[in-house]
Amino acid sequence: GENVEQHPSTLSVQEGDSAVIKCTYSDSASNYFPWYKQELGKGPQLIIDIRSNVGEKKDQRIAVTLNKTAKHFSLHITETQPEDSAVYFCAASRDNAGNMLTFGGGTRLMVKP
Amino acid sequence: ETGVTQTPRHLVMGMTNKKSLKCEQHLGHNAMYWYKQSAKKPLELMFVYNFKEQTENNSVPSRFSPECPNSSHLFLHLHTLQPEDSALYLCASSQDLWTGRGYTFGSGTRLTVV
Numbered sequence: 001g002e003n004v005e006q007h008p009s010t011l012s013v014q015e016g017d018s019a020v021i022k023c024t025y026s027d028s029a030s031n032y033f034p035w036y037k038q039e040l041g042k043g044p045q046l047i048i049d050i051r052s053n054v055g056e057k058k059d060q061r062i063a064v065t066l067n068k069t070a071k072h073f074s075l076h077i078t079e080t081q082p083e084d085s086a087v088y089f090c091a092a093s094r095d096n097a098g099n100m101l102t103f104g105g106g107t108r109l110m111v112k113p
Numbered sequence: 114e115t116g117v118t119q120t121p122r123h124l125v126m127g128m129t130n131k132k133s134l135k136c137e138q139h140l141g142h143n144a145m146y147w148y149k150q151s152a153k154k155p156l157e158l159m160f161v162y163n164f165k166e167q168t169e170n171n172s173v174p175s176r177f178s179p180e181c182p183n184s185s186h187l188f189l190h191l192h193t194l195q196p197e198d199s200a201l202y203l204c205a206s207s208q209d210l211w212t213g214r215g216y217t218f219g220s221g222t223r224l225t226v227v
Binding site for chain 2: 043044046049106
């Protein structure tokens with residue numbers, strides 16, 4: 001089955017700096033890669049996703065890049081703000097439905113004011 | 114609110130108790146999921162339902178028993194749990210098992226087994 005590794009497990013940045021979280025996956029057939037943000041006391045929320053037919057996707061301060069050959073994808077947050085502090089999860093799935101996700105272990109991002 | 118509501122938010126139960134977790138969604142979704150989230154572990158898929166039919170049981174012990182009476186409601190019945198079952202239990206829903214728009218999660222039930 002699919003295996004998703006996520007690094008780093010914790011990340012501390014200064015407000016205004018950029019943050020990068022990286023994930024690798026094992027199943028070359030995986031073709032859908034969402035990112036979730038989990039704030040304290042809440043469930044994970046989808047913040048951005050990418051499919052294997054594109055290499056990069058942006059949404060304001062958030063971007064995701066995908067390298068299918070190397071089987072890794074990354075989340076980039078620019079101009080970080082204290083409200084970006086949360087746990088971020090990457091995930092992968094192999095079917096076009098984007099379901100039956102396999103999640104990475106999570107990254108705790110702390111943005112210091 | 115995400116549209117997926119879980120109750121109760123917190124639950125403390127003894128190892129001999131029987132309790133149930135409830136999940137309700139009004140998003141018109143047809144697939145629902147139970148996940149277990151333990152400290153320092155990845156999200157673990159437990160059960161999947163698609164149009165009320167169970168499609169996945171990820172080797173979950175029989176002390177966890179899911180029920181999906183309709184596409185809007187999902188239950189997780191608990192009995193004779195162990196302390197290691199203490200975790201955050203998350204419910205999620207999606208359009209179905211074919212439409213790729215990701216999951217909507219509830220806020221979870223924090224379960225403590227004493």
